Every structure is written in structure tokens, then in C-alpha cells.
Amino acid sequence: xxxxxxxxxxxxxxxxxxxxxxxxxxxxxxxxxxxxxxxxxxxxxxxxxxxxxxxxxxxxxxxxxxxxxxxxxxxxxxxxxxxxxxxxxxxxxxxxxxxxxxxxxxxxxxxxxxxxxxxxxxxxxxxxxxxxxxxxxxxxxxxxxxxxxxxxxxxxxxxxxxxxxxxxxxxxxxxxxxxxxxxxxxxxxxxxxxxxxxxxxxxxxxxxxxxxxxxxxxxxxxxxxxxxxxxxxxxxxxxxxxxxxxxxxxxxxxxxxxxxxxxxxxxxxxxxxxxxxxxxxxxxxxxxxxxxxxxxxxxxxxxxxxxxxxxxxxxxxxxxxxxxxxxxxxxxx
Numbered sequence: 377x378x379x380x381x382x383x384x385x386x387x388x389x390x391x392x393x394x395x396x397x398x399x400x401x402x403x404x405x406x407x408x409x410x411x412x413x414x415x416x417x418x419x420x421x422x423x424x425x426x427x428x429x430x431x432x433x434x435x436x437x438x439x440x441x442x443x444x445x446x447x448x449x450x451x452x453x454x455x456x457x458x459x460x461x462x463x464x465x466x467x468x469x470x471x472x473x474x475x476x477x478x479x480x481x482x483x484x485x486x487x488x489x490x491x492x493x494x495x496x497x498x499x500x501x502x503x504x505x506x507x508x509x510x511x512x513x514x515x516x517x518x519x520x521x522x523x524x525x526x527x528x529x530x531x532x533x534x535x536x537x538x539x540x541x542x543x544x545x546x547x548x549x550x551x552x553x554x555x556x557x558x559x560x561x562x563x564x565x566x567x568x569x570x571x572x573x574x575x576x577x578x579x580x581x582x583x584x585x586x587x588x589x590x591x592x593x594x595x596x597x598x599x600x601x602x603x604x605x606x607x608x609x610x611x612x613x614x615x616x617x618x619x620x621x622x623x624x625x626x627x628x629x630x631x632x633x634x635x636x637x638x639x640x641x642x643x644x645x646x647x648x649x650x651x652x653x654x655x656x657x658x659x660x661x662x663x664x665x666x667x668x669x670x671x672x673x674x675x676x677x678x679x680x681x682x683x684x685x686x687x688x689x690x691x692x693x694x695x696x697x698x699x700x701x702x703x704x705x706x707x708x709x
Contacts, residue, residue: 379485379702381436381445382695383475386415387490389455389464391676392686397490398423399688400695401444409699411488412436412445414475416467419455420446433483449474457682460493465500468492472507476514479667485702486668487511488694491676505543508662511669518666522571523563525664529637530646530673531697532654535627536637537646538565538663549642550585550598558582558606558639559613564664565637566615571708572663572701573636581626581635582607582619583645589620603641627653647673656689659697668705670698 387393397413421427428443436445451467478484489507504510512526529538541552569578586596603620610617627649640646650658658673672690680686
């Protein structure tokens with residue numbers, strides 16, 4: 377029995393989402409994985425690809441080779457590439473909600489989200505920091521085994537990094553790092569590596585906050601008072617974890633062979649190595665959810681929206697990875 381198709385949300389309609397979805401369909405139409413778009417059909421049709429309006433995800437397989445299947449939830453007014461408007465925010469939110477509802481119902485094998493513009497969503501009253509937290513809230517009532525997220529992971533080639541803090545000012549990061557948070561993220565990551573990546577004995581490393589992981593306390597105390605106790609607690613829980621380790625020596629080729637995922641304490645500590653390693657092909661995953669969720673590791677790119685030059689590499693990688701994880705979950709169920 378094959379998996380249902382993936383649901384790919386349109387994201388910010390004035391950004392590059394429509395054109396990278398169209399490009400991903402062109403690239404995958406003959407091979408799969410199967411997916412359908414959730415969004416405004418007219419916006420997607422403007423990219424030049426043929427559109428097949430569907431009422432149910434089950435119709436995807438019958439038309440995928442010839443047209444991009446779209447579950448059409450129209451915008452109130454047309455989007456203008458490169459010019460985001462808060463008027464589109466209710467639709468952007470509804471597209472995410474619809475995709476998650478379909479995944480929870482088993483009609484979509486997972487959710488892949490095109491980039492959103494958080495600033496315009498905030499103007500419209502959106503109260504979540506981003507996709508990760510919103511989808512976590514939407515799935516909070518659904519049953520699942522194990523530690524619950526959401527936890528953000530970025531994956532590129534042989535590197536996986538998970539974050540303790542995400543979109544926070546650097547000045548706030550030290551106050552947000554706690555032993556309990558590190559332990560929780562470590563548990564979620566270890567369980568996801570087993571369930572979603574098929575790694576029987578996951579190996580984790582935890583980065584330090586300060587240069588040289590604190591240099592024995594000379595450059596900061598957080599490693600000794602917070603990170604090291606968290607690593608010890610993870611080991612007591614049966615998780616193979618090491619740290620705190622200096623972040624500046626954690627991501628070179630040889631180092632990456634010694635662990636399956638690195639837990640980073642703040643945004644740039646995780647995203648700089650991912651984007652240096654594979655700028656075009658990185659994938660954003662949300663761990664610890666009852667549904668599979670992935671997205672490209674880039675933003676809306678308003679400066680090039682509508683020009684037909686946006687690369688779909690990261691979205692295609694996200695679709696492939698989401699399909700692989702969905703298949704593993706189905707086999708394990």
C-alpha cells in the first residue's frame with residue numbers, strides 16, 4: 377500500500393513559493409514523490425504550469441504526471457510578486473491549517489511548507505513566532521508516542537542540527553537556555569533519529585554557548601552550570617550524548633562522522649554550518665509532531681519573486697525527505 381501524497385502549502389503568495397512549487401512539479405512529475413499544492417490555483421497557474429483542481433488528495437495520482445494538482449483555496453485578491461500584503465494573511469494561515477488537517481486525517485502523508493512572510497502575518501494578528509510553533513499548536517491535541525516537540529532541525533547532506541532557541545535576539549539567548557530545555561530537545565531528537573531516520577543508536581553532540589565552550593569557566597559559566605548537567609541527564613536517560621563541545625570545531629568533515637545530530641543553542645550557530653555545507657539544498661524539519669513536516673531552508677526572496685529565477689533545490693529536497701520519513705513511519709506503524 378503506497379502512502380498518500382504530500383500536501384505542499386503555497387506559503388506567501390507574493391514570494392517565490394508559487395514558482396518553486398511549479399518548478400518542483402516539473403522536476404518530479406515523472407518520478408514522484410507525489411504531492412498536491414494547497415493554495416490559490418490562479419497564483420500557481422500564473423507560473424505557466426498546467427493546473428488540475430482537485431477536491432480530494434486521492435485525486436493526485438491520476439493527474440500528477442500531466443498537471444500540478446491543487447486544492448484550491450482562493451485568495452480574496454490577486455497577489456503581486458514581490459509586494460506582500462497583510463490582506464493575504466488569512467489565506468496563508470488557512471492553507472497551513474488545511475494541510476495539517478489533511479495530514480492528521482491520514483489523507484496527506486505529510487506537510488511541506490513554502491516560505492511565509494512573518495512580518496505581514498504579524499500585522500494581521502498572527503500570534504506564533506513562525507511555522508514551527510504554529511504547526512506545533514495545530515497538532516497539540518493529536519495523540520503521539522514519545523517526547524513531543526516542536527523542535528526545529530536543519531538537514532544538509534551529512535549534517536543534522538537541532539536548535540534550543542530559534543528566532544530570538546542574541547541578547548536573550550543565555551536566559552532562554554535551560555537544562556530542562558536541552559534535555560527535552562535531546563530526547564525529541566534521539567527519538568526522531570530512530571523513528572524517522574532509521575538510526576538504531578543515535579549519537580548526539582551538544583555545542584557550548586561561549587567561545588571554546590567556556591574555556592573551563594574563563595569565558596563563561598553556562599557550559600558548567602547548564603549544558604554539562606543537561607548532557608549528564610541525557611546520558612542517564614539512555615541517550616548517547618557528548619558535550620559541551622566548542623562550536624568552532626564541531627562541523628568540519630571529520631567531526632561530522634562522529635555524531636548523527638548536533639544540538640545547537642542559537643540560530644546562527646546551527647544555520648551557518650548548514651548553509652555553508654549546502655546553501656541550495658538544506659531542509660528544515662519539525663521534530664516531535666504526530667505529522668511529518670518539512671520545508672525549504674530559505675525565505676520568501678521578494679527581491680527575485682516572479683522573475684522565474686528562484687531555484688527549487690531546497691523544496692525538492694524537502695519533498696524527498698518528507699516522503700522518506702512518511703514511508704518509514706508507515707512501515708513502523
